[in-house]
Every structure is written in structure tokens, then in C-alpha cells.
Amino acid sequence: MENVNWPRWHRLAGLMLTLLAAGIAVYSVIQSLYFFWNTCHSRDVLNWDANIRYVITFDQWQDIKAGRWTAALAVFFEGSTWPPLYSFFTLVLFFAWPGGPHPVLAVVPAFLFFVALFPSAFYMALRLTDKLWKASLIFLVFSVFLVHTRELQAYALSGMLETMGMFFLLWTLYFTGRSFEAPDARSTRIGLLLSGSGLFLTKYPFGIMLLFAWVLLLCVTRPAMIRDFIVFLWDHYLRAAGPVQKAYRLALPVLTALALVTLLGMGMVGAGAINKKIYKYIIYVFSFLFFLDLMLFLWRQKGHLPVERPLYQQFRLSFLPGLVWIFLHPDRFSGVIGGQFWIIKQTSSFFKSLAMDVFSHSVLFLFLLLLAFASFLLNFFLSRSKNNNRIAPFFQRVDVWLTLLIFLQILVQEIFSPNKQHRHIYYLIPSVLFFTGYWLINLNLLQRNVILRSLLVLFVLFTTATQLWAAGGLLLDYGSRHFCYAGRDPGRYEPVRALAENLKVDGRYILINRLHLAAPGELSLATEVDVVFRNRITPAGFIENDARRIKLWDPRASELLYVDKDCSDRNAIDQELVAMVQAKTGGRTIVFQREASALGHCLRVYSLKTNSGESPL
16 A cells, blocks of 8 residues: 555554554453353363363373373374364463363363454554554454454353464464565564464364465466466476376376365265265375375475465465375374265355354444455456556455455355354454455545545444444443353253262273263263263372273273163173173273262263172173
8 A cells, every 4th residue: 555654643543443442352351251250150061072172182181190191192193083283282281280170271272362363463454554543443343343243252262173263364364465575584484384284283174275265266366377387287297207107197186086076076965975984095095195296296396386486385384284284194184074074054155154143243244344345346446447457466466365365265165065054164254354454444545535534434433332332232231142152051061060979089980971872963961971070080080981992991990980871771781891891901890889860861880800809790
């Protein structure tokens, strides 16, 4: 934008707007903490996904305390469902906190990353606009709409991964923009590596969706470069190869493409018959061999590639480390592509979710988004007029590139994902808000027109006031829209707490949790049992789910816990456990101790004996 020396009152207005936006952010954070502590009474549990991550991290903590570092660290590399970054931060907190693990500690990383979004957005706005009053307007739009989302702050206080994804995506976009200006600067390279890797290691689809959007944007905005790159591959990767090398270099991408297209196509129509591990392993073999061969070729040819330097840096530092991590483990690759078949149609469209389901006052957001789109179009027509009707210069602008990169991620998910849960676009919301604010202040008509500039400020202030004092607003009845992912009714988890009272705080247990076998759609407290039972023991105690150890149980265990909804067939349960103990311990026996029940849930406790003085089962 044109560098104009604004009068002093612009700086004063910018400072006041910045303080207003910062005040809204701080007050909302305090309010969220207040309502979380005073209305979310079930803080000893999380939600389904977060419960599972908590249990995994708790087990790592136990392994490290016992000196089994190999078993603890192996979990980071073996996990096929969730990347290790969130668990790593949680594990550090478990050791830093004097009292050891607790579900509230598992909430802290998500909450801190959510809080970090606000200073991050203000810093980026200053760097992008270089004017305080413009940065303050972006920051105000960003803050007031982010704190008036229906679920995002609740996600920040429930141990979900989305807030971490918001943070790393925002910084990935920032350093992507910086790479066009200074691709070889040390800060840019480090920023691309840390933010891009952080995005992949928060949740694999976050990085993959960004990569898909990035490739699609290249095809649209730089067709000549894509054509030259394809010609380069044809000449040097295929034609210059020997007969055998040429055969597999041609076959591998074709087989990989056919397999992936088949998988995606079946996923789009909701057909899961092809979603088998053997098929995904076949795709993995084709994909891995093709990926390895192509990356080695590109590395050898890195000085001759017909690719712009910034784009080469973006792929090498933001995307390649994440792809290498995924390909390191076949189950990780299988888990990533298998997620295509998790079909939960909460809505018919991600764009519909963005327009109607994300914000407390969708009409205000849509109006601002419409103005931002009008600004985007105005800049497009002015750019085309300035460049003799050429449109390429506009789409090669950094701000345009980053804006399209955000919305193309939604488009990619819209087309290829049958899983239409609202939360799958939540990680994009801060970036959407940031660039909505950016295009609002980027109207060329505002450069020298004081009246229009003032009207824009007044309109944003009106929007802010409407959000704050409207129904569900931060200053009116904010608490009415605050909710807890574990629910506000502590009685829901009383059966689990009642069963946990039968555990000794320093006990050493193996847990067989049959609630995990509940039929799909049936309300189960399986993960809550895993979490609450762990909360019951002190650092001197020990508990481990049977499902984690495939071959042998931990030799420290002295008791066996069996949890189900029905324990009436005691003979069948005992016979099953006797056979399991023989297989898992190599000769130990079990002795029944006691049984407890609570509201349709039951617990049977057994002693694990080496040379039992009592009659074994």
C-alpha cells in the first residue's frame, strides 16, 4: 500500500483501538476461565478424543517414572492417529507440576495456544500494514469475532487440538508471506520449518489440507511454471532414465494415482468396502517408493529446478518434513488416509458451517466478509487496469496468495471430505478473520479519503458494540452460551467415580475395560473410566490398560480390574480372565477379591498371584 504520512491523531486512534481490542481479548480470556472453573464441575474428565490422548500421555509418564524410556518415547513415533506435539507439551506439564498428572493440565496447552493467537495476530498486522491504525482495525475485527464464536473458546478449555492448529496455521501463513520477500533469510527459514512442522505435528489433516491448497493455487496462479516443471520432470526424470528405471518411474506414479483416486472416490460416495488395511498398505508401498525416488531426484537437481526460490523453500521447509514423518510409519500413513471414511454429516457444507454455525452473530460476520470481498474485487480490477489487463500480477501478490490459500483449504475439504463436522474448519477461523480485517482496511478508496476512513472505523466500532451487548455477547450474558465439553452435570460420571473409590491410591493395576466394546452409537463411559481410574492413584500407584500391551503385562502389576456394564455371568468372566492371565503373564494366577456396581456399571477386582496361598480361579 502507498506510504502516506498520516497525522498524529491517526496514531492516537490506532493506540485506542489497539487497547480496546486487547481489552476485549483479555476480558474474554478471564471470563472463559471463570466460567470453566465455576460451571464445568466435571474437570476430572475431558472429552472422548482428549481422554484418549490423556491416557496415552499418562502411560508415557508412568513409563518414564519407572525408567522405561524406550517404551515411553516409542509412543511418539508409533502413534498412527494423533501426532505427538500436543502430548509432548502435556507430558512436560505432568513432570513440571508437583502433584503429577491431572486432566486440567491436559487442557493447558490448548488454552495457552489460544491465548497466544491474540498477540500473534497483532504482531502480524503491524508487520503486514506498517501502520498502527490499520493494524489495530485488523486486530479489533480479529479479537471481537474470535471471542464470539460458538465453540472455539470451549475447545481451548477442553484439551482439543484445534487451537494449536489455529496458532501454527497463522504463523505458517505469515512465514509463507515472508518467504516471498526474503526466502533465504535465516529467520524465514527457521519460521517456515517450525510453523509448518508444528502444523503437521498438531494434526495431520491440517498440514495435508494446506499442501493440497498450495498445489492447487500454484496450478491456478502459475500455470507456466507448472508446465515448465512437468516438462523438466519428463525430460530429466523419465526420458533420461534407463529402461528399468524408466519403467518403475512411470508405473509408480500411475499406480499411486489410481489407488488414491479410487480411495477418494469411494470415500466421497460413502462406500467403505475398500477401507481395508491391506489395501492401504498397498497404497503405502506405491506411494512411499514413488515419494522416495522423486524426492531424491529433486534433491540432486535442486540447483536446476524451474521453480521460484520462495516456492521451493516453502515446500522444502513447511511441507517436506511433515510428509517424511507420515511416510516413516505405514500405520501412520494408513491412519491418515483411513480418516477419509469417517463420515459424520453434521452439515451439508463447510461453507455453510462458516456462514451459519461458527459465529454467534453470523449476519455481522457475513456483512464484514462481503465488504472484504468487495475490497478484494476492487483491488483486482485496479490491478488489472494498472497492468494492461493482465491478471497474473494480482494473483502473485503476497496478500492475495495467502488469502486464497485459506479459502482453498475449505474448498478442498468441501470436495474431498465426506466428514462434515464443523470442527474440521475451526483451525482456519483465526486466519479467515485476520484476512477479513486486512481486506477491510485495504480499500484503495481509503488511502486519502478521511471521511471514508472514519466511516470504516465507526462501522467496525458499531460491529464491536453489537457483538459485545447482543444476546450471548461478552458484556451481556456471555455465561449463557458458555458450555463444557464434559457437560455441566457432574452426576453423569458418578458411576465411574463410585467404581474408582474401590481402588487403592497406591495400587498397581491392569485394567480390562470392556466398555470400549460398546456398540456404535451407544453411550459409553469407556474413556472416562480410563481417566478417572488413573486420577484415583497417586504417583506411587500404577495402572495400565490391557489393550496397550499386546504381548505381556507389566510385571509390577499386583491386581486385575475388570469393568463392564454386566458382570452377572461370573463363570464366563472368570474363565476368560484365567486364559488371559496365562497368556499375558506366563504362569501367574488370579484370585477374586471383590465386586462393586454403580448405576449399570460393574467392577470386579482380582489379585495377581505368583505362588498363591489362596485357591486360584
